[in-house]
Amino acid sequence: MARDDQRPGLTLGGWLREEAALDPGRPFIQCDSDWVTLGGLDQQSDRVAAGLQATGVRKGDRVAINLSNRLEYIVLIYAIAKVGAIQVPLNTYLRGDFLRHQLVQTTAKVYIGDSAAMEMLSPVLANLTDRPELVLVGEPAQDATLQPDLRYAWLQDFSGDLAEPDIDPTDVCAIIYTSGTTGPSKGCTITHGYYCNLINVFVDNGWYEKGDVIFGANPLFHFSGQTWLVAAALAVRGSAIVEPAFHASTYMARIRETGATAALGMGAMGMAIMAQPPNDDDCNHKLRHITFMPSTAEFNEQFEKRFGIAPYAEVFGQSECWPGLLGDPRDNRHPGSMGKLTRGLQVKIVDDHDREVAVGESGEIVVRPDEPFRLFSGYWNDDAATVQAFRNLWHHTGDRGRVDHEGYFWFADRKKDSLRRRGENVSSIELEQAIMAHPSIAQAAVHAVPSDLGEDDVKVCLVLAPGSDIEPQELFEFFRKSMPYYAIPRYVELLESLPANVNGRVQKYKLRERGITTTTLDFEKLGLVVARNDRRKA
Structure with missing residues (x-):
C-alpha cells in the first residue's frame, strides 16, 4: 500500500520530513554509497537547502543539475524543493545548443555539476543570457578551463538555519525537458502535488508493495528515475538502491546482492541483459516485480524462461502524464498492451478533428484529469505550445493507439515527429537544426528506423550544399562535438x-519507406561510435 492516507496535497520536502519523523533510523537510500537513513537524508537536504538560501536562491528560482547518479543528486532533489526553488535536471550528455537552449529558457540561477558538466558548459557559457552561479560537485579536472564559484562541500557543511518558505502543492518543483515536435525540446512544469501523487497510481495497481527494496539504474535526470525509484521507496516506506550507472554484465548480480524485490528500467536495458552469457545464478533472486519499458511479449517470455520472472511493462506515459495508462500485474496479463484507465485520468482515442473513434480503430491518445495533480501544468515559458497541446480541453500526447473491447489500450505509432533511442527522447527538429549548422549541409531530414535493441535508431537524409563534399569521418566528428551521443x-x-509536398514540407513518410538502402552509410559498421568513457567529454 502507499501512504496510509494517500494525500495528494503534499510538497516534496514536506513529504520527506513527515516520513523521516515517523522512522528516522530506517535505511532508505543507497547510491554508490553506504546506506543513508531517512533522518540522515532529511538532515543533509536541510543543510544544503540552507546553504542554497545563503547564496541567494529563493522560491521560484531555477537550479540546474548536471550530474550522473550519485548521492548528492538525491540530496539536491529535496534541498531544492525545501527552498521552494525549481530543479532543472539536465541530461548529462547535452552539449552545445542542446544545453544552451535549456539553460537560456529556464534562466537558471545556479548550475550544479561535476567536472565533466563544467567542461560541457564552458563552450556555451558566453552565449547565456544570464550567467548562473557555478557549483562544483567533487574534484575539478586537472586541465579545467572553467572555475566554479562554489564547491558543493560548502553547501553540504553549511551550519546556518533554513528559513523554509510557504510552499503549496500547486507550486512548481521541477522542469523536466521532453522532445519537441515543432521546435526545440520543451520543459514540462511539474508541481509538488503531481510529483508526490503520481506514484500512488502505480502502488494502487500492484507495481509496488509496502517495504519493497527497489532497484534501478535509470538516470536521475529522467522523471522515471526520480519517481520509479526514489519517490516509490518513500511512498511504500521501503528502500531504494540507485545504481550510479547501468551495467548489463552486473545488473542481475547486483539485484541478487542487494536482495531487491522490485526492479525497474528501460527496454534497451533488458535487451542488453539478455545478451549477457547465461549464469547458474540467473534465477537466484528475490524479485517480485521487474519492468523493462517498453518490451515485447516475445522478450518477456525469453526473460522469464531464463530468469524465472516475467517483466511487466503494461504502461503508457510521458512527463506530461505519468502514468497515463497502467496495467495491474496481479490481473491477467496482456503483454504488449499499455494497460487500462487509471484513477483520476480520462483517456480517449480521437481522429484528427478530436472526435472519438470506434473501439479497435487507431487515433491519437488524448488525456485529461478528473482529479487534482494527475497532469503537468504546461510548458515552461511556452504558452503557445501549452495551448496547442491542450486544445479542446484535452492534452494531446502525440502518440497513436487503439483500445480493445476489454478496455486495454495498444500502441500504434508516433504521430509526433520525435524518436526514442536508448531510453532518451530525441527531437528530430532540434537534431536537424544542429546538423544543418555544418557549412556543407544544405538540408537534413531525420527519421526513425527500427533498432535491434528495441525503440529506434536514427537515420538522417542529407542534401549537400552545391559543390560540397564531406567524408564520413569528418561528419561523424562534427556530430560527436555538437550533439549528445544518443542523438x-x-x-x-x-x-x-x-521529397516534399506542394508547400515545401518534407514528406518523411517517403523517407521512412526507403528505410536502409544500399547507399546508406552505417557509422557503427565503419567503427565510428562514441565510447562509453567519452560520452561526457566536450
Missing part, C-alpha cells in the same frame, strides 16, 4: 533532394 545518427544517406 548521433547511426545511418546517413546523401540525396540529390528531399
Whole structure:
C-alpha cells in the first residue's frame, strides 16, 4: 500500500520530513554509497537547502543539475524543493545548443555539476543570457578551463538555519525537458502535488508493495528515475538502491546482492541483459516485480524462461502524464498492451478533428484529469505550445493507439515527429537544426528506423550544399562535438533532394519507406561510435 492516507496535497520536502519523523533510523537510500537513513537524508537536504538560501536562491528560482547518479543528486532533489526553488535536471550528455537552449529558457540561477558538466558548459557559457552561479560537485579536472564559484562541500557543511518558505502543492518543483515536435525540446512544469501523487497510481495497481527494496539504474535526470525509484521507496516506506550507472554484465548480480524485490528500467536495458552469457545464478533472486519499458511479449517470455520472472511493462506515459495508462500485474496479463484507465485520468482515442473513434480503430491518445495533480501544468515559458497541446480541453500526447473491447489500450505509432533511442527522447527538429549548422549541409531530414535493441535508431537524409563534399569521418566528428551521443545518427544517406509536398514540407513518410538502402552509410559498421568513457567529454 502507499501512504496510509494517500494525500495528494503534499510538497516534496514536506513529504520527506513527515516520513523521516515517523522512522528516522530506517535505511532508505543507497547510491554508490553506504546506506543513508531517512533522518540522515532529511538532515543533509536541510543543510544544503540552507546553504542554497545563503547564496541567494529563493522560491521560484531555477537550479540546474548536471550530474550522473550519485548521492548528492538525491540530496539536491529535496534541498531544492525545501527552498521552494525549481530543479532543472539536465541530461548529462547535452552539449552545445542542446544545453544552451535549456539553460537560456529556464534562466537558471545556479548550475550544479561535476567536472565533466563544467567542461560541457564552458563552450556555451558566453552565449547565456544570464550567467548562473557555478557549483562544483567533487574534484575539478586537472586541465579545467572553467572555475566554479562554489564547491558543493560548502553547501553540504553549511551550519546556518533554513528559513523554509510557504510552499503549496500547486507550486512548481521541477522542469523536466521532453522532445519537441515543432521546435526545440520543451520543459514540462511539474508541481509538488503531481510529483508526490503520481506514484500512488502505480502502488494502487500492484507495481509496488509496502517495504519493497527497489532497484534501478535509470538516470536521475529522467522523471522515471526520480519517481520509479526514489519517490516509490518513500511512498511504500521501503528502500531504494540507485545504481550510479547501468551495467548489463552486473545488473542481475547486483539485484541478487542487494536482495531487491522490485526492479525497474528501460527496454534497451533488458535487451542488453539478455545478451549477457547465461549464469547458474540467473534465477537466484528475490524479485517480485521487474519492468523493462517498453518490451515485447516475445522478450518477456525469453526473460522469464531464463530468469524465472516475467517483466511487466503494461504502461503508457510521458512527463506530461505519468502514468497515463497502467496495467495491474496481479490481473491477467496482456503483454504488449499499455494497460487500462487509471484513477483520476480520462483517456480517449480521437481522429484528427478530436472526435472519438470506434473501439479497435487507431487515433491519437488524448488525456485529461478528473482529479487534482494527475497532469503537468504546461510548458515552461511556452504558452503557445501549452495551448496547442491542450486544445479542446484535452492534452494531446502525440502518440497513436487503439483500445480493445476489454478496455486495454495498444500502441500504434508516433504521430509526433520525435524518436526514442536508448531510453532518451530525441527531437528530430532540434537534431536537424544542429546538423544543418555544418557549412556543407544544405538540408537534413531525420527519421526513425527500427533498432535491434528495441525503440529506434536514427537515420538522417542529407542534401549537400552545391559543390560540397564531406567524408564520413569528418561528419561523424562534427556530430560527436555538437550533439549528445544518443542523438548521433547511426545511418546517413546523401540525396540529390528531399521529397516534399506542394508547400515545401518534407514528406518523411517517403523517407521512412526507403528505410536502409544500399547507399546508406552505417557509422557503427565503419567503427565510428562514441565510447562509453567519452560520452561526457566536450
